[in-house]
Amino acid sequence: MARNIVRRLVAVMMLLVAVRTASAQGSALSGKVTNNEGGAPVGAANVQVVSGMAVSGKATSADDGSYRVTGLVDGTYTVIVTRIGYSARRLDRVAVKGATTLNATMVELAATLNRVVTTATRGATPQKELDIPAALSVISSESFENKPAPTIGAYLSQVPGLSISSGGILQSNIVSRGFNNAFSGAMLNLQDYRFAGVPSLRVNVPALYSGTRDDIDRIEVLNGPASSLYGPNSANGVLHIITKSPFTSQGTTVSVEGGNQSLFKGGLRHAGVFGANKEWGYKFSGEYFTAQDFKYNDPNEPATFPSAAPAGRAGKPLTRDFALRRYTGEGRLDYRPSEHLENIVTAGYSQFSGIEVTTAFGAAQGKNWTFMNFQDRFKYKNFFAQVFLNANNSGNDGPKDLNGTYYLRTGIPVVDKSSVLVGQVQQTVNIADWKLIGGIDYISTAPRSEGTIFGRNEGSTDIHETGAYLQAAYPLAKDLELTAAIRGDRNDQIIGTQFSPRVAFTYKQNANSNWRASFSRAFNSPASFSFFLDQVSNPNQAPGFALRAVGSPPKTGWQFNRTCDASINAGICMRSPFVAGGPGTPLSSAATNAFPGFISQLTAIATSLPVSSFGGAAQKAGFLGLLGQMMPILSTLQPTPANIGTVLRIGSAAVTPASVRDAGPLNASFNNTWEIGYKAIIKERIRVAVDAWYQLRGDVGAPIGQLNPLVFYDPATLGAYLGGRIGAALAAQGMPAAQAGATAAAAAGALTPLMAALPQGSLALTNALLAGDQSIIATYTAGIGTVDVRGYDVAVDWQVDDKWLVAATYSNQGKIVFPEIGGTLNPLMSNSPKHRASGTIRYTNESNGLGWEFGTRYSDAFPVNSGLLNSLGTPPNPTGTMLYPAVRVQTLFDASASWRLPIQPKVVWSLSISNINDQGLATFVGTAPIGRLIMTRLQYTF
Numbered sequence: 054m055a056r057n058i059v060r061r062l063v064a065v066m067m068l069l070v071a072v073r074t075a076s077a078q079g080s081a082l083s084g085k086v087t088n089n090e091g092g093a094p095v096g097a098a099n100v101q102v103v104s105g106m107a108v109s110g111k112a113t114s115a116d117d118g119s120y121r122v123t124g125l126v127d128g129t130y131t132v133i134v135t136r137i138g139y140s141a142r143r144l145d146r147v148a149v150k151g152a153t154t155l156n157a158t159m160v161e162l163a164a165t166l167n168r169v170v171t172t173a174t175r176g177a178t179p180q181k182e183l184d185i186p187a188a189l190s191v192i193s194s195e196s197f198e199n200k201p202a203p204t205i206g207a208y209l210s211q212v213p214g215l216s217i218s219s220g221g222i223l224q225s226n227i228v229s230r231g232f233n234n235a236f237s238g239a240m241l242n243l244q245d246y247r248f249a250g251v252p253s254l255r256v257n258v259p260a261l262y263s264g265t266r267d268d269i270d271r272i273e274v275l276n277g278p279a280s281s282l283y284g285p286n287s288a289n290g291v292l293h294i295i296t297k298s299p300f301t302s303q304g305t306t307v308s309v310e311g312g313n314q315s316l317f318k319g320g321l322r323h324a325g326v327f328g329a330n331k332e333w334g335y336k337f338s339g340e341y342f343t344a345q346d347f348k349y350n351d352p353n354e355p356a357t358f359p360s361a362a363p364a365g366r367a368g369k370p371l372t373r374d375f376a377l378r379r380y381t382g383e384g385r386l387d388y389r390p391s392e393h394l395e396n397i398v399t400a401g402y403s404q405f406s407g408i409e410v411t412t413a414f415g416a417a418q419g420k421n422w423t424f425m426n427f428q429d430r431f432k433y434k435n436f437f438a439q440v441f442l443n444a445n446n447s448g449n450d451g452p453k454d455l456n457g458t459y460y461l462r463t464g465i466p467v468v469d470k471s472s473v474l475v476g477q478v479q480q481t482v483n484i485a486d487w488k489l490i491g492g493i494d495y496i497s498t499a500p501r502s503e504g505t506i507f508g509r510n511e512g513s514t515d516i517h518e519t520g521a522y523l524q525a526a527y528p529l530a531k532d533l534e535l536t537a538a539i540r541g542d543r544n545d546q547i548i549g550t551q552f553s554p555r556v557a558f559t560y561k562q563n564a565n566s567n568w569r570a571s572f573s574r575a576f577n578s579p580a581s582f583s584f585f586l587d588q589v590s591n592p593n594q595a596p597g598f599a600l601r602a603v604g605s606p607p608k609t610g611w612q613f614n615r616t617c618d619a620s621i622n623a624g625i626c627m628r629s630p631f632v633a634g635g636p637g638t639p640l641s642s643a644a645t646n647a648f649p650g651f652i653s654q655l656t657a658i659a660t661s662l663p664v665s666s667f668g669g670a671a672q673k674a675g676f677l678g679l680l681g682q683m684m685p686i687l688s689t690l691q692p693t694p695a696n697i698g699t700v701l702r703i704g705s706a707a708v709t710p711a712s713v714r715d716a717g718p719l720n721a722s723f724n725n726t727w728e729i730g731y732k733a734i735i736k737e738r739i740r741v742a743v744d745a746w747y748q749l750r751g752d753v754g755a756p757i758g759q760l761n762p763l764v765f766y767d768p769a770t771l772g773a774y775l776g777g778r779i780g781a782a783l784a785a786q787g788m789p790a791a792q793a794g795a796t797a798a799a800a801a802g803a804l805t806p807l808m809a810a811l812p813q814g815s816l817a818l819t820n821a822l823l824a825g826d827q828s829i830i831a832t833y834t835a836g837i838g839t840v841d842v843r844g845y846d847v848a849v850d851w852q853v854d855d856k857w858l859v860a861a862t863y864s865n866q867g868k869i870v871f872p873e874i875g876g877t878l879n880p881l882m883s884n885s886p887k888h889r890a891s892g893t894i895r896y897t898n899e900s901n902g903l904g905w906e907f908g909t910r911y912s913d914a915f916p917v918n919s920g921l922l923n924s925l926g927t928p929p930n931p932t933g934t935m936l937y938p939a940v941r942v943q944t945l946f947d948a949s950a951s952w953r954l955p956i957q958p959k960v961v962w963s964l965s966i967s968n969i970n971d972q973g974l975a976t977f978v979g980t981a982p983i984g985r986l987i988m989t990r991l992q993y994t995f
Contacts, residue, residue: 082153083121086114086134089158094118098136098159101900102149104128106955125149131958132157133899138737140165141855141899145958146995162852163565163737168193172273172293174524175282176246176437177481177490183732186536186557186569188214188276188744188846194269194297196895199904199951199963201310201988203318203342204259205272205294207967210910211893213742213846213862214276214290216885218977220410221346222314222986223260223377226977229276229290230746230844231866231885235919235977236411238580241279241287244294245399247428247441253471253500253514255286255580258409261424261445262294263401264383265340267306267322267992270297276846277746278575278726281538281555284494284520288575288724288752299324299334299387305995312988316344334387342379346407349373349981351416352935353921354461361592362464363453371461374418377407397430408461410980414590414602415462415921421448422458435481437492444472452505463589468503471581488526495519500581508587509822510604516581517545524555534559536571544578544721546607551576551721566733573728576721577752579605583719583833587823590921594829594931595763595812596658597630601828602757606820610718611760611832614817617641621694622701622816623710627764628827629814636827639817642701643694644766647813652687656680658811665933666807676803683800686782687775696774698767701816703759705928706878713816716760717835722752738852745845757920758879758929760830763812771809776801838874840881843867858895864888869915879929884919884977886912886940902953902961907946914942922979937978946970961992 082102086095098114102122109130110122127150134142139159147155171178173185182189190212197208206217206225216233219225226237233239238256242249244264250257272294279287303324310318324336350373358366381403388396404423410416428441447469448457458467479492496518504511522540529535536557543550557571586604594600605611617626618641626639631650640646659677667673680687701708730744780797784790818824844866851859866887874881890911897904916924916939923930924939951963965988973982 080125080127080149080151080153081121081123082110082125082130082132082147082149082155083119084154084156085118086120086136086157086159087118089160090164092158095136095139095159098134098139100157101133101135102147103131103133103900103958127151134159135855135900137854138162139855141897143899161737162855163734165193166734166738166740166850166852167565168271170273171295172243172275172291174490175479175492177435177479178488183565183567183734184559184561186534186559186571187279188728188730188742188746190214190274190276190742190848192272192274194271198267199961199990199992200906200949201312201318201963201965201990202266202967203316203344203986203988205262205266205269206259208272209274209292211860211862211891211908212274213848213864214744215274215864216889216912218885218980219983220977220980221377221408221983222316222344223342223346223379223405223407224409224980225259227257227259227292228885229274229292230748231842231869231883232289232750232752233884233919233977235922235979238286239289239577241283241289241291242294243291245296245428246293246430246439247426248443248473248475249294251424251445251469251471252443252473253469253498253502253506253581255582258405258424260379260405260407261403261422263381263403263424263426264294264296265320265322265338265381267308267320268296268336268338268383270295270302276744277728278553278555278573278724280553280575281540281573282490282522282524284522284540284542284553285496285518285544285551285576285578285721288577288722296383296385297324297336299336299385300326300331300389302336306992307994308990308992310988310990312344312986314344314346314986316342316986316988318342318988330390332388332390334389335385337382337384339382340380342377344377346375346377347981347983348375349975351461351979353979354415358464359592361589362459363455363466365455366459366464371464373408373416373461374406374420375408379403379405379407393434395430395432397428399426399428399430401426410922410977411460411920414460414588415979417458417460417467419447419458421456422446423448437479437481438477440474440476442472442474444470446470449503449505451503462591465589466505468501468505470501470503471499472501473498486528490524491522493519493521498581500585506582506588507585508603510585510587514581514585516584518578519543529558532561534561542576542578542721546584547578547720548608548718549720551578551723562733565735565737566731569728569730569732571726571728573726574723575726576723578721579719579833586833589828590831596661597654597827598763598812598815599828600831602831603823605716605719605833605835606823608718609820610835611716611824611830612819613713613715613761614639614819618643622699623713625710625713626817627814628817628825629764630827631813637825642699642764642814642816644699644764644813645692645694645697647764648690648692648697649688651808651811651813652684652690655687655808656684659807676807679800679803683779683804686779689782690778692774696770698770700765700767701762702765702812703762703929704931708762713762716832719833719835722835724751725749740848740850740852742848743845744847745843747841747843749839749841751839757831757833760832760834761816761818761824763829764814764816765812766809768805768809772801772805775804840868840871840874842883856896856898858893858897860893860895861891863890875918879925880918882916882918884915884917886915888913902955902958903951905948905950907948910943910945910947912943915940917978919978922977924978940976940978941974943972943974943976944970945972959994961990961994963990963992964988965990 086098096116102110112120114120132144275291305323308320320340322338383401385399430439498516500514520542524538538555540553555573560568591600614626615624627642628636629647631647783793869883872880893908895906946969949965971985
C-alpha cells in the first residue's frame with residue numbers, strides 16, 4: 054500500500070517536472086541586429102546565448118537582421134553578438150521569460166577607428182576624427198576599463214605627441230610636443246568642459262581630479278594650439294576627460310584594487326534615471342586610494358628644517374612622508390525633457406596627501422590638499438552656456454598651521470585658498486553653407502594664500518580675463534573645406550589685447566582619408582604666481598642673504614636703482630646687511646663699502662659655515678685661529694674701491710655692469726604654428742595618422758631665475774691688499790720685514806678665498822615693497838626671444854579582427870636644447886625626450902570574457918632646466934649645490950590581462966604590470982626612480 058502511494062507521488066512529481074521543463078524550454082529570444090549608425094540591418098551575425106560557461110542556444114541573423122534562439126530555459130543570460138567586420142557586442146543580464154525580444158546594435162570596426170569627438174569644436178558640433186582639421190587622439194573607456202592604474206597618466210603613455218614625467222605613483226606632468234616643467238600647466242586640462250587645474254597656480258595635478266576611473270567615457274587629446282577657441286593657456290593643446298552620461302550608462306559598479314607599494318584602491322559608481330518620462334538622470338561616484346610611494350630623498354634638502362619654518366617644525370629633522378592618500382567623490386544630476394534641451398549640474402570633491410614637485414621651491418609635502426568644483430551646464434539646440442567654480446585648499450588655516458601642505462626645503466606652510474569662477478556662452482549657427490561657432494568667456498581668478506605664497510602682494514592678486522571668439526567652416530569645393538577662426542582676449546594684469554587667429558584647409562580625398570594644413574597663432578597668459586609670488590625659497594642662500602622667489606610686478610616689471618656713483622658699476626646701487634644704514638639704504642655697489650661691517654661679523658659667519666667650506670674640520674679650526682690672530686689688524690682697515698676691486702656674479706658666473714638690464718613687465722607669449730597632417734582608414738582595418746609641425750615659440754622666458762647679481766670682492770686685489778696691510782701692521786709691531794712679509798702673505802692666502810666667496814651685497818631694485826632689502830631676487834621674466842622647433846608624430850592602429858588590435862606610435866622633436874636663449878651655461882630646454890615610441894598588442898574575446906595586452910614604451914635621454922631642478926652643473930647653480938643627473942634612456946614593458954568570470958559574468962578580474970623589467974629610473978630630475986608596479990582588480994557590475 055505504502056509502496057503504491059510512493060510510486061504514485063514520484064510519478065506525479067516526474068510529470069510536473071516534465072511539464073515545467075517542457076514549458077520552460079519553450080522560451081525564446083528574438084530580435085534584430087542593426088548597425089549603430091543609420092540602423093541598417095546586419096545579416097550573418099552570430100548570436101550566442103550563454104549561461105555561465107555553457108552556450109544555451111545560438112542563431113545567425115537573416116539578411117534583414119532578424120534572429121531567433123529557441124529552446125531556452127527561463128532565466129538570466131549573457132548574449133554575445135559577433136560578425137566579421139564588426140566589434141563584438143556583449144549584453145549582460147538579459148532576462149528571458151517566454152517569448153522575449155532583444156535588439157542589438159553593432160559597431161563596424163572601421164567606426165571604432167573613427168570615433169565621434171567634441172573637443173575640436175568645443176562641444177558645439179560632434180565630429181568624426183577623420184573630419185576635424187586638427188591632430189586629435191581618443192582613448193576610449195574600452196581600451197582601459199579592465200586595466201588597473203593609479204591615475205590617467207598610465208592610459209596616456211602611448212598617445213602620440215605627449216610627454217609624461219612621473220614624480221611617483223600619483224604625481225605626473227603631461228604636456229604636448231615637449232616643453233615640460235616640474236610644476237607644469239602648459240597643457241589645458243578639462244573635465245566635462247570645465248578647467249581641471251589648480252585655480253591660482255594653474256598647475257595640473259591629476260591626483261586632485263574629481264570623479265573616478267569607472268566613470269570616464271573617453272579622453273580626448275588635442276595636440277597643438279587651441280587658443281582660437283579655448284583662449285588663454287591652450288597654446289600647447291587640450292586634454293579633455295569626458296565622463297559617462299547617466300542616460301546611456303546606468304547601473305552600479307563596485308571595484309577593489311590592490312598592489313605592491315601597499316597599494317589599495319576602492320571605487321563605487323551608480324547611475325540611474327527617474328521621472329514620468331525618464332527625463333531625469335543622476336549618478337554619483339567615489340574612490341579611495343592609499344599607497345606607499347617610491348622613495349627618494351633630495352640631496353639639496355637640509356637635514357633639519359631651518360629657522361624660517363614655524364614653531365613646532367623649525368629645527369626638527371626633515372623626514373619625507375611617502376604615504377599617499379587620495380579620496381574623491383562626484384555627483385551629477387541631468388534634466389533632459391526633450392532631445393533639444395538639457396541641463397546638467399555637477400559637484401565634485403577630492404583630497405590628496407603626497408609629494409608634489411615644484412619649479413621654484415623644490416618638492417612640497419602635500420597634506421590634506423582639497424579641491425572642489427561646482428558646475429551648471431545648459432544646452433538648448435545649438436546654444437550652450439555654463440558656469441563653474443573651482444576652489445582648492447592646501448590644508449592649512451594660516452601661515453603657522455602644521456596640519457597641511459609645506460615646502461620640504463624650508464618647512465614653510467603653503468596656504469592656498471584660491472578659486473576661479475568662469476562663465477561661458479556659445480552659439481552655433483548654420484547660414485547657407487557656412488557653419489559658425491561664436492562665444493564669450495569670462496574668467497575671474499581669486500588667489501588667496503594668507504601671505505604664504507603671495508606674501509606682501511596678498512590682497513591685490515585678483516585677475517579678470519574676458520574673451521570672445523568666432524569660428525567659421527565653409528566648403529570651398531566638394532572635397533575641400535576652409536576653417537577660419539579669430540579670438541580676442543583681455544587680461545587686466547597685462548597691457549593690450551591678445552588676438553589668436555587660425556586658418557585650416559581640409560581636403561577629404563575620400564570617405565576614409567583626409568589631408569589638412571593649418572596655421573595658428575596661440576597665446577599663454579602668465580599664471581597668478583608669475584605676477585604675485587612672494588616667498589622665501591632659502592632663508593640662508595649665503596650668509597646674510599635669503600633667496601626670495603618673487604613674481605614680476607604687473608605692467609611695470611623690475612628696474613634697477615641706478616642713482617649711485619656713476620663710476621662704480623654704471624651707477625647701479627646695492628643693498629647690504631653689513632653697512633651702517635642697514636639693507637634698507639641703497640648705496641654705491643663697491644664691495645669695499647661693506648668691508649668694516651663684514652669684518653665685524655666674519656668670525657660669526659665663519660663659525661656658522663659647514664666644515665666642507667674649509668676642506669675639513671682641522672682646516673676650519675685653523676682658519677678661525679688665524680682669523681682671531683688677524684682680527685685686531687683687519688678691524689682697523691678701511692679699503693676704498695681703488696684698493697679692492699668688485700666682481701658681480703649670478704651663481705658662479707661673473708657678469709658685467711652692461712649686462713645688468715631691467716626686466717620688463719610680463720606679457721602674453723605667442724606661438725606661431727604651421728601643421729600638415731594626414732589621416733586615413735585603410736581597408737576598414739588600419740588607421741594611420743601622420744602630423745608634422747613647425748613652431749616659432751615665444752613662451753621662452755626662463756621658468757624662474759636670479760635677477761639681481763651679488764657683489765663680491767675681486768680675489769686678486771683683495772689678496773694683494775690684505776697682504777700689504779697685514780705686513781705693514783706686523784712690521785709696525787716690530788716684526789722683522791722679511792718675517793712680516795712671509796706671515797702676511799700666508800695669512801692673506803688663507804683669508805682671501807673665503808672672503809672673496811662671500812657676497813657683500815646685492816644689486817638694488819627700485820621696488821621698495823618687494824625688493825627693499827638685500828634678498829637675492831628670483832623672478833619670472835618676459836619672453837626673451839623666440840625659438841624654432843619642429844617635429845612629427847606617427848600613429849598606426851591595425852584592427853586585425855574583432856579580437857586583435859596592433860598599434861604603434863612614434864614622436865620626434867627636432868631640438869630639445871636652445872642655447873640661443875640663456876646661453877651655453879643656462880640654456881632653455883624642452884625638458885622632454887627627442888624620441889618617443891610605443892607599441893601595443895591587444896586581444897579581447899567577448900565570448901569567453903578573456904582579454905590581455907602587452908606594450909612597450911621608449912624614450913631617450915634628455916637634460917633638464919626647470920628652476921631649482923636642473924641637470925646643468927656649476928654654474929649656474931651655486932657652488933656646493935648637489936647636482937642632478939640628466940634623465941636616462943628608458944625602454945619599458947607593460948602587460949595587463951582581464952577575465953570576466955564565467956560563473957558570474959557581472960564580475961571581472963584584471964591584472965596590470967607596468968615596468969615589467971623594473972627599470973628603476975627617474976623620469977624627471979629631482980624625482981623618485983619609478984620601479985615595477987603590479988595592480989590587480991575585482992569589479993562587480995549590477
